[in-house]
Amino acid sequence: MDFEMTEELLEMKKVARDFAEKEIAPIVEKDEAEHKFRPEIVRKMGELGFFGGVIPEQYGGTGVGMLATVVMNEEIARVSASYGLPFNMQTIGPGLVLLAWGTEEHKKNYIPKLVTGEFMGCFAITEPNSGSDVASMKSLAVDKGDYWLLNGAKTWISNAQVADIGIVYAYTDPSQKHKGMSAFAVELKNTKGVTTRAIETKLGLHCAPTGEVIFEDAKIPKSALLGKPGDGFKICMSMLDNTRLSCACRAVGVAQGAPDAAVKYANEREQFGKKIGEYEMIQSQLAEMFVETQAARMLVYRAAYLKDKGIKNTLEVSTAKYFAAETAVKATNEAVKIFGSYGFSSEYPVERRLRDAKSFQIVEGTSNIQKMIISSFVLGQRK
Ligand SMILES: Cc1cc2nc3c(=O)[nH]c(=O)nc-3n(C[C@H](O)[C@H](O)[C@H](O)COP(=O)(O)OP(=O)(O)OC[C@H]3O[C@@H](n4cnc5c(N)ncnc54)[C@H](O)[C@@H]3O)c2cc1C
Numbered sequence: 001m002d003f004e005m006t007e008e009l010l011e012m013k014k015v016a017r018d019f020a021e022k023e024i025a026p027i028v029e030k031d032e033a034e035h036k037f038r039p040e041i042v043r044k045m046g047e048l049g050f051f052g053g054v055i056p057e058q059y060g061g062t063g064v065g066m067l068a069t070v071v072m073n074e075e076i077a078r079v080s081a082s083y084g085l086p087f088n089m090q091t092i093g094p095g096l097v098l099l100a101w102g103t104e105e106h107k108k109n110y111i112p113k114l115v116t117g118e119f120m121g122c123f124a125i126t127e128p129n130s131g132s133d134v135a136s137m138k139s140l141a142v143d144k145g146d147y148w149l150l151n152g153a154k155t156w157i158s159n160a161q162v163a164d165i166g167i168v169y170a171y172t173d174p175s176q177k178h179k180g181m182s183a184f185a186v187e188l189k190n191t192k193g194v195t196t197r198a199i200e201t202k203l204g205l206h207c208a209p210t211g212e213v214i215f216e217d218a219k220i221p222k223s224a225l226l227g228k229p230g231d232g233f234k235i236c237m238s239m240l241d242n243t244r245l246s247c248a249c250r251a252v253g254v255a256q257g258a259p260d261a262a263v264k265y266a267n268e269r270e271q272f273g274k275k276i277g278e279y280e281m282i283q284s285q286l287a288e289m290f291v292e293t294q295a296a297r298m299l300v301y302r303a304a305y306l307k308d309k310g311i312k313n314t315l316e317v318s319t320a321k322y323f324a325a326e327t328a329v330k331a332t333n334e335a336v337k338i339f340g341s342y343g344f345s346s347e348y349p350v351e352r353r354l355r356d357a358k359s360f361q362i363v364e365g366t367s368n369i370q371k372m373i374i375s376s377f378v379l380g381q382r383k
Pocket of ligand 1: 126131156205362364
């Protein structure tokens with residue numbers, strides 16, 4: 001067991017932190033207020049190799065692995081949860097699905113472009129009446145001989161309006177229940193019958209595009225199928241093991257941003273003739289934030305380490321995702337308290353972090369769903 005970060009990991013962490021401080025921090029508050037997404041930031045991260053960590057060199061990646069990737073992803077999310085998301089939308093989600101389930105053509109055509117940010121990616125599972133219960137989705141792809149005819153409505157899709165390539169889940173044989181679900185790599189901008197609409201009413205993550213993707217008699221080439229017909233549910237679950245981990249490390253980043261801001265404030269703000277950081281109750285709040293964020297980070301690192309070793313990590317990922325999401329909400333909530341009325345103001349950075357943190361309790365399976373997964377292992381129903 002080795003708890004020390006290598007020189008290489010420390011260097012990658014520093015590169016990501018410097019990028020976040022120089023390129024994102026100066027614009028993020030104003031952009032969040034204006035709901036502005038800058039694709040050029042995603043491309044710059046791509047050029048720096050941030051998204052290539054989980055991708056082998058053969059397809060344009062660096063192959064440094066999941067642990068290195070979550071270390072960098074956390075640093076970006078510490079400054080902006082919105083710009084932490086592209087790690088997921090580029091390679092941790094679509095890229096790894098294509099790598100595991102795509103044909104050589106899929107891999108060559110899409111993965112290098114997702115690595116550089118030339119293409120933006122998304123994955124579309126959720127529908128208006130199908131969230132946690134993935135198998136209840138209604139989207140349907142019918143085999144028409146030369147093509148698949150896809151109909152369905154996806155909602156709450158990150159990158160919906162900007163994605164070039166989407167991993168889309170739909171039934172090809174509903175009579176087989178979840179074994180009749182399939183996954184497709186769909187060129188969203190080049191397919192007739194695909195429309196998107198932005199969701200403008202989000203609580204947070206305002207620099208990150210989110211929207212609906214509607215398929216109306218969309219003709220999808222036969223070659224878009226990933227794996228075999230009926231592999232979709234399996235592909236989706238394996239994808240979630242990766243995307244949940246990305247979510248967990250972003251939650252750690254947002255959690256870490258809370259004590260970073262609150263410590264500074266506690267050392268400046270005076271009440272009753274003393275810095276508020278000198279009061280035991282504030283110290284207790286800061287200590288809890290510190291301990292829980294550290295613990296969440298260790299859970300994330302362990303799950304990433306197992307991924308790099310090729311060891312199945314479903315339990316470790318759900319454990320990390322659950323704890324990191326809850327920690328992010330608690331830490332940012334405590335930071336808002338420490339800032340007093342300024343915590344309630346959008347002129348200070350902590351309220352944004354609390355709003356963004358709430359997303360981690362929902363995306364990639366809610367906290368309840370993570371507890372269901374964890375308890376199924378604890379009860380011995382899964383191994
Ligand atoms: C910012 C954002 C980005 C997103 N990006 C994507 C994306 O890129 N792609 C995508 O496909 N989806 C995306 N989603 C959708 C997200 O994955 C779903 O919202 C999530 O899976 C929960 O589904 P739901 O909202 O329909 O809630 P529901 O499933 O309707 O759940 C409602 C409540 O019931 C609880 N619940 C449900 N079932 C159970 C149960 N069996 N036991 C106990 N409690 C239960 C839930 O925990 C929750 O509290 C995104 C969502 C957000 C907010």
